Amino acid sequence: MAWIFSLSAECGGEQVAAVQFAQHFDAVAWMLSNGRQVLCQAEVFQALDANWWCRVYPSGISEVGINTPETAYLMTELGILLYQRLRSAPTFRYALVGVEVDEFRTYSELLEDASTIAFPGLVMADTVWRVMGSAPAFRPFTFGYVWTPYEGEAYKPLLSSSTLKRQLNELLLAG
Numbered sequence: 001m002a003w004i005f006s007l008s009a010e011c012g013g014e015q016v017a018a019v020q021f022a023q024h025f026d027a028v029a030w031m032l033s034n035g036r037q038v039l040c041q042a043e044v045f046q047a048l049d050a051n052w053w054c055r056v057y058p059s060g061i062s063e064v065g066i067n068t069p070e071t072a073y074l075m076t077e078l079g080i081l082l083y084q085r086l087r088s089a090p091t092f093r094y095a096l097v098g099v100e101v102d103e104f105r106t107y108s109e110l111l112e113d114a115s116t117i118a119f120p121g122l123v124m125a126d127t128v129w130r131v132m133g134s135a136p137a138f139r140p141f142t143f144g145y146v147w148t149p150y151e152g153e154a155y156k157p158l159l160s161s162s163t164l165k166r167q168l169n170e171l172l173l174a175g
Contacts, residue, residue, distance in 0.1 A: 010094050039058065096121050125145055
């Protein structure tokens, strides 16, 4: 199973908004600090709630999640680049960068979770933020948008090492 690092943005009920958003990111290339060039690809899809999404995913990055500290570093570097480009993107309702963030919340789920939705990296249109009660955890992102600042990606050795998992399980069983 692939674990894709991407930017996912919910663009509302009009397909044209998602297409314009995708065009803003599609074929954008960056050179990373390790000398690797990445190229963004963007795709548009409609979710079960009939709203339109755009997924932007850079090429050449891990598809097995964050399995090394270096991968976490590169994904964080890409995350910052994606958020920088997001500041000048066409309109969207909300967006998030990370591993497996596709359709992380439908619009109705977002509204239902208003009291607990302030997780790192979430960018929302001011209008959505106000409908949700203007949570104080959000700060200005760019004109018309607020966010909870991105904290980067994290390497968690217990998630990627079977040896460490086994050692922890032995410790837990012994206690």
